[in-house]
Amino acid sequence: MRRMLQGAPAGGWRDGVAVLASMRFAIGILCVLALASAVGTVLPQNQPLSVPLGLYGPFWTGVFDAAGLFQIYSSPAYVALMVFLVLSTSLCLLRHTPRLWRDVRRWRGQMQTGALRALPHHADRPWPTGWPRDPAQAAPLLGERLADMGWRWRQQGDQEGGVWLSARRGRYGRLGYVAAHGAVVLIALGGLLDGDALLRARMAWLGVTPYTGRGLIADVPAAHRLDAHTPAFRASLFVPEGARTGLALIARPEGAVVQPLPFELELRRFHADFWPSGAPRRFASDVLIHTPDGRRQSATVAVNQPLQVGGAWGGITLYQSSFEDGGSRVSLMAWPLIPAALAQAGASGSALGLRLSGRVAGPALTLPGLAGPTGLRLELADYRPLTVAPPAGDGRSVWQRLTAPARDAAPAAPPLGPRLLYRWRDAAGQARDFDSAFQPVTVDGVPVLAFGARDPRDAPDAPLRVLRIPVDGDGVRGWLRVLQALGDPRERARAVARAVARAALAVPERERAVWRASADRALALFAGALAVPLTPALAADREAAGLGPDRPLGGDAALLAFLQTTPLGQRPALTAQLRQVLEPSLRALVDQVRQAAGQPPLADLPDAQARWRLLRASLSDQFFYPAPALIQPLAVQPVMASVFEVARAPGRWLVYPGALLLALGVAAMLAVRDRRLWLLLQPGRDGTGGDAPDTGRVLLAMTGSRTGPALEREWQTLHQALLAPNTDPAPGISTNF
Numbered sequence: 001m002r003r004m005l006q007g008a009p010a011g012g013w014r015d016g017v018a019v020l021a022s023m024r025f026a027i028g029i030l031c032v033l034a035l036a037s038a039v040g041t042v043l044p045q046n047q048p049l050s051v052p053l054g055l056y057g058p059f060w061t062g063v064f065d066a067a068g069l070f071q072i073y074s075s076p077a078y079v080a081l082m083v084f085l086v087l088s089t090s091l092c093l094l095r096h097t098p099r100l101w102r103d104v105r106r107w108r109g110q111m112q113t114g115a116l117r118a119l120p121h122h123a124d125r126p127w128p129t130g131w132p133r134d135p136a137q138a139a140p141l142l143g144e145r146l147a148d149m150g151w152r153w154r155q156q157g158d159q160e161g162g163v164w165l166s167a168r169r170g171r172y173g174r175l176g177y178v179a180a181h182g183a184v185v186l187i188a189l190g191g192l193l194d195g196d197a198l199l200r201a202r203m204a205w206l207g208v209t210p211y212t213g214r215g216l217i218a219d220v221p222a223a224h225r226l227d228a229h230t231p232a233f234r235a236s237l238f239v240p241e242g243a244r245t246g247l248a249l250i251a252r253p254e255g256a257v258v259q260p261l262p263f264e265l266e267l268r269r270f271h272a273d274f275w276p277s278g279a280p281r282r283f284a285s286d287v288l289i290h291t292p293d294g295r296r297q298s299a300t301v302a303v304n305q306p307l308q309v310g311g312a313w314g315g316i317t318l319y320q321s322s323f324e325d326g327g328s329r330v331s332l333m334a335w336p337l338i339p340a341a342l343a344q345a346g347a348s349g350s351a352l353g354l355r356l357s358g359r360v361a362g363p364a365l366t367l368p369g370l371a372g373p374t375g376l377r378l379e380l381a382d383y384r385p386l387t388v389a390p391p392a393g394d395g396r397s398v399w400q401r402l403t404a405p406a407r408d409a410a411p412a413a414p415p416l417g418p419r420l421l422y423r424w425r426d427a428a429g430q431a432r433d434f435d436s437a438f439q440p441v442t443v444d445g446v447p448v449l450a451f452g453a454r455d456p457r458d459a460p461d462a463p464l465r466v467l468r469i470p471v472d473g474d475g476v477r478g479w480l481r482v483l484q485a486l487g488d489p490r491e492r493a494r495a496v497a498r499a500v501a502r503a504a505l506a507v508p509e510r511e512r513a514v515w516r517a518s519a520d521r522a523l524a525l526f527a528g529a530l531a532v533p534l535t536p537a538l539a540a541d542r543e544a545a546g547l548g549p550d551r552p553l554g555g556d557a558a559l560l561a562f563l564q565t566t567p568l569g570q571r572p573a574l575t576a577q578l579r580q581v582l583e584p585s586l587r588a589l590v591d592q593v594r595q596a597a598g599q600p601p602l603a604d605l606p607d608a609q610a611r612w613r614l615l616r617a618s619l620s621d622q623f624f625y626p627a628p629a630l631i632q633p634l635a636v637q638p639v640m641a642s643v644f645e646v647a648r649a650p651g652r653w654l655v656y657p658g659a660l661l662l663a664l665g666v667a668a669m670l671a672v673r674d675r676r677l678w679l680l681l682q683p684g685r686d687g688t689g690g691d692a693p694d695t696g697r698v699l700l701a702m703t704g705s706r707t708g709p710a711l712e713r714e715w716q717t718l719h720q721a722l723l724a725p726n727t728d729p730a731p732g733i734s735t736n737f
Helices: 013-020 023-042 050-066 076-105 113-117 135-148 171-194 196-206 339-348 398-403 476-486 489-502 509-527 536-545 555-564 568-596 608-624 652-671 709-723
Strands: 121-126 152-159 162-169 233-240 244-252 255-274 280-290 296-302 307-309 316-325 329-336 354-359 377-388 415-425 431-437 441-443 446-453 465-470 629-637 640-648 675-682 697-704
Touching: 013 076, 023 076, 076 171, 113 121, 113 675, 113 697, 121 709, 135 152, 135 162, 135 675, 135 709, 171 652, 233 255, 233 316, 255 316, 255 640, 280 316, 280 640, 296 307, 296 316, 316 377, 329 377, 329 476, 339 476, 354 377, 415 629, 431 629, 446 608, 446 629, 465 476, 465 608, 476 489, 476 509, 476 568, 476 608, 489 509, 489 568, 509 555, 509 568, 536 555, 536 608, 555 568, 555 608, 568 608, 675 709, 697 709
Parallel strands: none
Antiparallel strands: 121 697, 152 162, 162 675, 233 244, 233 640, 244 255, 255 280, 280 296, 307 316, 316 640, 329 354, 329 629, 377 415, 415 431, 431 446, 441 446, 446 465, 675 697
């Protein structure tokens, strides 16, 4: 380094190299890199813009995107900082390593006595009694004692009749600085090799651009495909059971790039075990590697058990990342919720439900009579073998929660088992997420089917809002018959007459006409047959649910909206009156439907109270269910798919030794302290230590690379062992000369 700088003009590149090799410059780069890495840790990196849009909104997403904060690690500025860090640390190593190595090898045997007496840890004592009189004889004995204490020592030539002993301990601790700086260089070089810079360069060299369209990977044009010789990449590979592929996808902020692999991967079987909570406990893939030369390699890839294909340096590593549905076949029923469809089915005597079949991630399904004015179509998005429901609550509806005292906390969430995830998508491309369970779960002793729906006002990762429908032997069909009867004016009139007959003893004859009129009105409000003015909150809820004029407002929300139109002083009495007439009428309607189906009255069931609460809540809440039909999956032929992360990372073979070197270097710097010790034995006037009045002297001095309590304790131990009064320099050896 010194030769490099000699002869360079002042103020020229010599000053630039000196700045690059300075500690201040390296610390400045590390601070900027730490700040950029902190931002990159907080903000999502190299993700589609839809991800930050859901987290930060359009304004801040635009600001962060314009600043390049969503691609920090692949930005030219970050790569340039890494390059400067490598240059600075390398120059620092070239500059200081020779000096450190010379210092490790150098003993510094003879020192100026004045310099030793200036050290904080020094002692100047008369010749200790019991020592050999000749310093040349005492020196080897003291050296042996130092060796027993872990010191390396040397005896130097005498100076003015004195004998020098120099000792050293922990001299290789200084090499920890070299190891730590070398580790930074290796790790930074590995990061540059495995980073985005080589991928960008390869794309520019081949003229490849990201693909923004939709469709199969095999149909992506060649302009969006790399070759199999990309030096470093990290991509995703989706393989269904029984299929094989050799094309992976590299996600880019602008789209995706196809990365061909030098082999094809076949998924023979996927294994998955789940915890009772629904979380995957273990999942693995039995795969078969097909190479171009016709060879096959069987292996199992599991979490934390990757598979290396090819050589260690240029090969590809497969990691089990996740799993998804690979195109399962599902048969299902669509139960209409639109009053017009229910009325048409009742008038024609046709079946209530519509049987369908489809494939997950396959073509969208069109439901006759349920597409509505927006042209809704059904897309089957995913099949999940096991999941857990959100908290089930206590079965109360909005009306009951607002007009009844608070109850105990909701019970723990029951496991749902397998479920189907699907979307309703309109002609404009807007979609809403839904899910449905295959099997009923038990809530308060009642079998319940759960139908989830996404509220667009919720966060993307928030749980779906669930409509719980109590079922019996007829499944959803029995519940739908009650809903159909609720929308039929004739059935409502029969139910009110039945309720009046049941209440004949409790209601005086002169009040029965008023009671009947109130019951007619309450039941019509609950059925959505009467228009009521919407409050701003209800209007916002209906807008969020995407409900149009074909879905009237009913249930407890309609009763509450009606109460808002009455004078404030009359609301308590009117609320009590509505509760008094609505509950018997609604119960009579349910019993009426059950009787027509040959079932016993609801009150005769052992779970009557819990079933009634859940039934009433579901009849009320379905008015806000944001879909024209309930989709109930019946059976599935599961086909699972594995999602692998495939990576070619040659830089890891620099990062691994760099990490080991960094650990060793830091351990050496922290645990190994470089200490030096000098011992000068000066004879008396007669040339020996002796016991003469003009006796000799002993000068002991010590210094260390780091001061502190540990150095102080070691100094006290050495001082006591070497210079304490009547100390024998070699215990067990006679000093009688």
